[in-house]
Amino acid sequence: MQGDVSEKVRVKRVVDGDTIELENGNKVRYIGIDTQELDSSNESVQCYGEEAQKANIDLVLGKIIRMEKDVTDKDRFGRLLRYVWVLDNKDGGDYELFVNDTLVRKGYAKVATYPPDIKYSELFLQGERYAKEKSLGLWSECVNGIDGKVEDLPKLIFEFLNLDY
Template sequence: MRLKNFITPLLISVLLLTGCSPTTSTETEQTVSPFPSVNEGENSSSQDITSPTPSVTPAQSPQSISQVLGAQTTMVTAVIDGDTIEIEGGQRIRYIGINTPETVDPRKPVECFGREASSKNKELVAGKSVRLEKDISETDKYRRLLRYVFIGNVFVNDYLVRQGYAYASSYPPDVKYQNQFNQAEREAKTNSRGLWSACSSTSTTNTPQTATTPPSTNGSNCDPSYPTVCIPPSPPDLDCPDITYRRFKVLPPDPHRFDGDHDGVGCES
């Protein structure tokens, strides 16, 4: 009984002391910084900082020399005749300042040295990359581009005239190289090259000219259908290769049928 009376107050005292004792552990609030911490005394240069890789915009390609010079480089897909080609995209090109004998005009027979001119043109440019240079006009009435044609160091228009495959033929206002073509024709004729020796009827009177004013004439033998030139009336029937004039005015009834497309201009090619 005495022991019980002693233990009971002792247990109560222990319980009271335990419940009233202060908390010995403390909670610490943790804060997360949005920036990486740097230890004091640590050299900032030793940090491993990865910078974003800047985007690189490719430099714009410079214009090609052809574009700067107002020229165009393209591939020849077909050769139509001695002075006409077709390029990629289907556009036809008519050589400026020259005229080769006809081979594909359905209104005319194949002219002397026409096939040879077509073959030489094909040999020069068919399936090859050429440079096209414009003069003043963009197209002719057939919507063909009017161009000077170069392949490598060869000026094709000049070559065909100089080697006797074509005549020099002036079609203003596209006359940038006309003096050069005229000189090339004189050289070919002097040396009897190409058509100048192969075609017996070829002479200075066969060289196409641009008619601007009517020649001196008494008027009695000049057909009124061609008021700016003097062409005798039919018969005999004449074709463009039989006369010296090119691109002259034509009025009805046009007995020689020089104006095949009825646009009022005769012998345009």
């Protein structure tokens, strides 16, 4: 059932900006978000892929997380699909930080909604609007995953078409 069971486990490895590996060997893909890809099969790293991975490392690596399932248990690659929270004791207080939302709100991830797993999609959309308005993360550094700022778009188009700018 959706959201009824919380699982707590330690993160062993961060695969990329939206995927982690747990101590028990399971891989977890964050629901509702998507980060730029890292180098796969000798292709170049997409804009902000490394920054997203580093942010994810800083948030969860070696820490105990709480996971919540939505409707779908696993993706086609066998990864668990989960919402993830980590205990954050900044400023002397203890509270849970919603990792999926934090990555979107700080501009490390885009919203990627795949029904029926939509429990927090409105929250993620609000976070993405905030990141765009503030030009945070990939919203200041990338144009659709390509290195470069939005104001550089005309130049990028000319370069793509092999024309002089």
